[in-house]
Amino acid sequence: MLNTAPIIEASALTRSFGGFVAVKNVDLKIRAGTIHALIGPNGAGKSTLFNLLTKFLSPSGGQILFKDRDITQMAPADIARMGLVRSFQISSVFPHLSAHENVRVALQARAKETFAFWRSNATLRRFDEEAARLLDSVGLADRAQTKAAELSYGRKRALELATTLALDPEVLLLDEPMAGMGTEDIGRTAALIRSVGKGRTVLMVEHNLGVVSDLSDRITVLRRGEVIAEGSYSEVSADSEVRKAYMGGSHG
Numbered sequence: 001m002l003n004t005a006p007i008i009e010a011s012a013l014t015r016s017f018g019g020f021v022a023v024k025n026v027d028l029k030i031r032a033g034t035i036h037a038l039i040g041p042n043g044a045g046k047s048t049l050f051n052l053l054t055k056f057l058s059p060s061g062g063q064i065l066f067k068d069r070d071i072t073q074m075a076p077a078d079i080a081r082m083g084l085v086r087s088f089q090i091s092s093v094f095p096h097l098s099a100h101e102n103v104r105v106a107l108q109a110r111a112k113e114t115f116a117f118w119r120s121n122a123t124l125r126r127f128d129e130e131a132a133r134l135l136d137s138v139g140l141a142d143r144a145q146t147k148a149a150e151l152s153y154g155r156k157r158a159l160e161l162a163t164t165l166a167l168d169p170e171v172l173l174l175d176e177p178m179a180g181m182g183t184e185d186i187g188r189t190a191a192l193i194r195s196v197g198k199g200r201t202v203l204m205v206e207h208n209l210g211v212v213s214d215l216s217d218r219i220t221v222l223r224r225g226e227v228i229a230e231g232s233y234s235e236v237s238a239d240s241e242v243r244k245a246y247m248g249g250s251h252g
């Protein structure tokens with residue numbers, strides 16, 4: 001799997017804010033079918049790099065290829081349509097709709113683009129069945145009729161994942177999926193990411209190194225906007241530069 005072709009390939013990716021270079025000449029290959037994590041101390045440039053790859057920020061220089069197509073100048077909605085979908089911090093959940101309705105809305109939004117006759121009863125039934133299947137896959141079958149606003153934090157995020165999966169992404173981009181979660185939700189969400197990662201590519205920024213070591217096939221470590229190491233968890237955690245970066249804490 002680690003030898004599959006890169007599905008995302010960034011070269012010499014750079015982003016400056018005024019005179020400050022937050023991401024500097026980053027070369028990055030995300031291989032198809034892998035779970036790939038971006039880590040590094042605070043201020044290392046992880047969020048900036050993630051925002052560049054998901055097209056929430058424009059690069060100051062460099063290039064991003066997705067399945068060999070140049071997406072450097074494309075908008076987030078366009079790359080989402082191509083199968084590169086970002087979850088957690090943007091996917092919207094409607095608080096007053098039930099979990100089931102939220103997933104159905106996401107399924108309908110996707111179908112609208114492909115089927116002209118999506119309102120037929122048979123199609124609506126299919127949406128209901130598919131929504132139930134997706135809720136089940138994220139462990140929310142017994143909360144299907146609960147309003148999103150009434151779900152616990154961890155379950156809300158599981159619902160966000162279900163609405164993202166409704167778009168059937170080829171690449172799932174997760175921005176700190178464990179942020180703000182307690183131990184129990186972390187365990188459940190990690191299992192969820194592993195299961196939805198089967199047959200897809202996952203790129204995540206994550207601070208919880210236990211989760212990173214548990215889930216990731218490959219890890220890229222950033223410090224001060226540059227890649228300082230890449231490899232498996234055991235490789236990067238044995239790297240002296242990585243150790244130094246983490247010892248340096250927030251000054252990384």
Ligand SMILES: Nc1ncnc2c1ncn2[C@@H]1O[C@H](COP(=O)(O)OP(=O)(O)OP(=O)(O)O)[C@@H](O)[C@H]1O
Binds near residue numbers: 020041042
């Ligand atoms: N919009 C911006 N304007 C100015 N500077 C920015 C902006 N966004 C990020 N930076 C700076 O770029 C550097 C990298 O920030 P970034 O948020 O990408 O790091 P990070 O690795 O995600 O950090 P953390 O782990 O704390 O979230 C920081 O020094 C930050 O202050």
